[in-house]
Amino acid sequence: MTVRESGDLDVSAIRTDFPVLEREFDGTPLVYLDNAATTQTPQRVIDAISEYYEHYNANVHRGLHHLSQEASVAYEAAHDRMAEFVGASGREELVFTGNTTESENLVAYAWGLNELGPGDEVVLTEMEHHASLVTWQQIAKRTGATVRYIRVTDDGHLDIDHAKELIGPETAMVSVVHVSNTLGTINPVADLAEMAHAEDALIFVDGAQAVPNRPVDVAAIDADFYAFSGHKMAGPTGIGCLYGKQAILEDMEPFNYGGDMITKVTFDDATWNELPWKFEAGTPKIAQGIALAEAADYLEEIGMDRIARHENELAQYAIDRLGEFDDIEIYGPPAGEERGGLVSFNLESVHAHDLSSILNDYAVAIRAGDHCTQPLHDKLGVAATARASFYLYNTREEIDVLIEAIDDARELFG
Template sequence: MNNYEQDFPILKQKVNDERLVYLDNAATSQKPRAVIAALTNYYYHDNANVHRGVHTLAERATEKFEEVRLKVKNFINAPSEREIIYTKGTTEGLNWVARSYGMSHLKQGDEIVISYMEHHSNLVPWQQLAQKTGAQLKYIELLADGRLDLESARQQITDKTAIVALTHVSNVLGVVNPIAQVANLAHSHGAIMVVDGAQSTPHMKIDVQSLGADFFAFSGHKMLAPTGIGILWGKSRYLNEMPPLEFGGEMIDWVQLQETTFKEIPWKFEGGTQNIAGVVGLGAAIDYLSQIGMEQIEAHEQALSAQALPALEQIKGLKIYGPLNPALRTGIISFNLDQLHPHDVATALDMEGVAVRAGHHCAQPLMKYLGVAAMARASFYLYNTEQDVEQLVKAIKATKEFFKNGTV
């Protein structure tokens, strides 16, 4: 791939007098000049509320706002742009499915099936739904290398199962789950398939139809767009029957003194003033990613993982979580070093200019399942380079030496 690092102004700085290597992309990505320019242009020239005015600025803002819906539809191969709902992010999208679809469809004795690798955003909403409806929350086991155990999935998903909700890519283990296979299994038992696409959509080509998903949620800020903007895609037949969760302006059709009718999808879910600038930024991010090509981005990250994994394996006392075969994972590598606390490791790496994440990564049940309290996590994106991998490995070795002998 080309050196896309040049498109990201924030990367051209030093941290603690060292070249910045940003490897916290699973938490949030950096923003290219094209996205920053789109935001600036919107505020300079088109800032107005959408759907509410007939003046020129309002019409331009509305046109841009709705154009992005079509871009998203094409980006994930959804059947219709009317199925694209703007949210704050993955968390809100998954909560909406649980609260709107779940509360209106589930009853006592039904089952909700998830896995042990889920982010809290794809765990807590189902936990809450189970408590409120009397449904049972069940978990799919993992294989020794962190991949989903399909035999366990076959055992857990039954004719009582109403919802199966899985992450497409684990934010800790980096594994890519076989969503299409699980979706077929779920559908054969009459259940719907909900997919957390937060860690997959920025890094690989998404086709919600071939995945067999019924709902698919993702965030803009992990794929070069601003924070506070995300997408919930759902099949029309489910969205049409789901009640809205927020009531007020813009999502109504007609309000009378004692009753109200609501707009059609997607607008019935988009009450109040939306994050218009965030939508514009998401559109610019999709343009940028599409110009590069999602297949190229996925291949680039796998190449970086293929470089990093063997080098990290050679560091005595370093444990990597998830499969060691780069073909079975994305550019997320979680690890622990000797008996050091991950926060100490991350702080030491920061002194070497390397930004990683440390903690339980909003996956406490997974941490307990794996028998650890926390991990450090490095995660690659399209602007990372072979030099970044080399600096990461060098920084980990320096960290180990420092905590062992007090010198680097």
């Protein structure tokens, strides 16, 4: 496959960093367009994991021997790196979790169960991922709080006038996705943070689809909490990050209890370790955290602004190509608007799951289903959508292959 370059991004060179992109199925090259679910991993990140297990595999913060000291230094440096990557003031504001979902649950349980009660309101959006929607829904049931939802307009944006109506004196928490994993919409999270803070409410931003592909500055957003996952940003699975303002994290009770998150334990009570270790009970995600910092280095060397432009260009090209056909419905903001690097669509009279299965025969990997946004799909009036999502190593040629495979699926289903 001949690769045309995209702007100032050397896609040909980038693709050589990812071993899995060399795979073929029955002689057909892989076209991986499921990056909103999980991105692929560059060799240097894989090497960082191997380096840890081969040379200094040991537990952190618990040993005086060489291996433990080396692991501890690398693990703590990884916190510093990820804090820097998103604009946090230091490692005290950056907790390693399992993923964005665990970060949501950490805040919901450690903050929500203690702070919410009858009369309090949690404001979400109709485009929230289940990680946010279900979590706050269940916490509200336990505390007597009420969940309210900012409407999504027909063109895939948040209804900001409705947001201004909902965010009021009773609001305690606003939880909003930065970039929709179904619509590709980039939400005005800084504006929503300003609305929340004007009512003495906090804001939690789900950045799972934002941090991997665009510059994020949590201080500029003025987010109280911000969460993202490693496996969506060229890092390993099993690792995520929760940013929280230091003063808020210090006031919160731990989510998990056990080793390393304590300072002193007696038969009657315990006191907690300093941040961020207070929220990292037990043996932490050492190899994953070290490798995630390597992924951050890799992405930043390429340039987050360049990655954002590349993804937007691919999304616009995909919308243009899909828009050539009257029997394809595209969801989310229209062509010409900046959006995250994904496009959800449906082919008339063909279920998204059937379409995905046919595309797999052409070695084209997309996602089909409700993308953990069932209420949003209900609002759209569809049970499922097909979603093609792009990353820094994808090309226009791969989108052309997608379109050709859709053409064949159209013929197959008549």
